[in-house]
Amino acid sequence: MTTSATLPNADGFFGEFGGQYVPEPLKPILNELAAAFEKYRNDPEFIREYNYYLKQFSGRETPVYLCANLTEKLGGAKIYLKREDLNHLGAHKVNNTIGQILLAKRMGKKKIIAETGAGQHGVATAATAALMGMECTIYMGAVDVERQKLNVFRMQMMGATVVAAQSGQRTLKEAVDEALAAWVQDAENTFYLLGSAVGPHPYPAIVREFQSVVGREARRQMLESEGRLPDYCIACVGGGSNAIGLFTEFVGDAGVKLVGVEPAGRGLEYGQHAASLCLGGPGVMHGFNSYMLKDDQGEPAEVYSISAGLDYPSVGPEHAYLKDAGRAQYVYASDKEATDAFFMLSRMEGIIPALESSHALAHAMKLAPTLSKDDIILVNLSGRGDKDVAQIEAMVADGSVVPPCIIR
Missing domain, CATH: 3.40.50.1100 (Rossmann fold)
Known part of the structure; x- marks a missing residue:
């Protein structure tokens, strides 16, 4: 193990x-x-x-799935999903x-x-x-x-x-x-x-160990599907368990770019996002030292994300290490980009992603058209969006979320 x-x-x-x-x-x-x-x-x-x-309980292993419709629509790189949403209970x-x-x-x-x-x-x-x-x-x-x-x-x-x-x-x-x-x-x-x-x-070591099954399976499955490893592995990052589970088995492969996507929320103003790695600095909370967002007193800052699983003012220490070592890149996606990706995958592939995973998908959707058709992006679809449907429905009803025209 x-x-x-x-x-x-x-x-x-x-x-x-x-x-x-x-x-x-x-x-x-x-x-x-x-x-x-x-x-x-x-x-x-x-x-x-x-x-x-x-x-026998969770139903592993989960497949990697080629989003043929989404890939064709966007142009550029192939987009694969590691389908952790198919686990029993709907997530990694x-x-x-x-x-x-x-x-x-x-x-x-x-x-x-x-x-x-x-x-x-x-x-x-x-x-x-x-x-x-x-x-x-x-x-x-x-x-x-x-x-x-x-x-x-x-x-x-x-x-x-x-x-x-x-x-x-x-x-x-x-x-x-x-x-x-x-x-x-x-x-x-x-x-x-x-x-x-x-x-x-x-x-951090315990959670990485038990989540590394995601990366082990994905590595073998990509070799079986494409005969080679992906060019990009992308995952959302709040605390960072689904991302570290995917990244761990690819850390030693210099040709595989590792990208974590944090929540930019409503914007990058104080209290409107939770982008700890992108906009924070070193600090200690909950018993560990990592990047964190701080207020004027140096305490953990107020944070926000549309996705309840990403609104945390710090991040796993291994992600901080990978960032400083230059082995992984960390970017961000806004609420709007995440909800657009939520609707796009639902419409194009019949898969409703969790809002957390939608942040990773949003970045993949921006990246794919800039790459060649020979490139491969693997996104960790860390959870399914059934839990988010009522929230999104209410936000569409009150006008705070406007679905992209593709679903009208």
């Missing part, structure tokens, strides 16, 4: 990013988790059980929840705590906890609870308790704050199942 990456180091750093910036009482808990992860990550029985649930998140809950069971934990933004990690956690017979509590920003009501009900249907975070902006950052606080109070019996490639060591 090991990936091709050699980082983080023993202290949890990807270059200068990462680490374990936490209160002293948390360090033994994190070190216990790190030791368990190192013990089981290459254990044959653990790998066998993990792969069993990936196949279940790859990680299966792995972490299997780890929790081996550590003797009885309860699962998690945070969620768009609700996809929460739904995957609730489902996997139900499967494994574990008590589950999900923390979700109160704003996100309102805009993702369907996912809230799905979590509750599967037995999870959903706690609405009421502090601050009442979005993903606050959900993480409250989940961490609850974990510290009962760490002996509780496992904190972090959903993105963020947080203190060892979480």
Whole structure:
């Protein structure tokens, strides 16, 4: 199950990013988790059980799909999708929840705590906890609870308790704050199942490990489909789990350009976007050092995105490392570009993408016409957009989203 990456180091750093910036009482808990992860990550029985649930519960492997209609319309490069939207529960998140809950069971934990933004990690956690017979509590920003009501009900249907975070902006950052606080109070019996490639060591390495199945499959599938690797791998970036899952298996291939797409939101003014890598600077939050957006006091800034899974003021430390090393490029797409891509893929290919994934698709749609027909773009379609339909329908009704003419 090991990936091709050699980082983080023993202290949890990807270059200068990462680490374990936490209160002293948390360090033994994190070190216990790190030791368990190192013990089981290459254990044959653990790998066998993990792969069993990936196949039999989640339905892996997911295909790579050539968007023939979209490619023809745009001209230029071929656009392929890695169809993580076809996973059970509709997103890549279940790859990680299966792995972490299997780890929790081996550590003797009885309860699962998690945070969620768009609700996809929460739904995957609730489902996997139900499967494994574990008590589950999900923390979700109160704003996100309102805009993702369907996912809230799905979590509750599967037995999870959903706690609405009421502090601050009442979005993903606050959900993480409250989940961490609850974990510290009962760490002996509780496992904190972090959903993105963020947080203190060892979480960025754990999430990368369990999401790297995306890149391993995609690499082999592209070789089978085209006889070579893609020229571009593109993925949306909030915390960065779906992107690092795709990128990891291509990091060593100099000919493959890695592109992460952040949310430009309503614009690049303060509080109107969540483009941490593009517009932020180094800083520490939630126990790790990475790029982050800061306010005038140096605290995490207010952020915004139309997609609940991307409105986080920092980003996984490995992405910060890849940016500074020049191995990956990070760009941004606006709400309008993302919603246009949302409608375009729905109309042209009959595939409704998650708003998060629509940011990556938007950049691919801009890039493809500038390339030759011999070039290949692989987009990680990290989730399906069923969860976003009610939100988009309401925004179309009130005029805040105007569908492109192609659907009229």
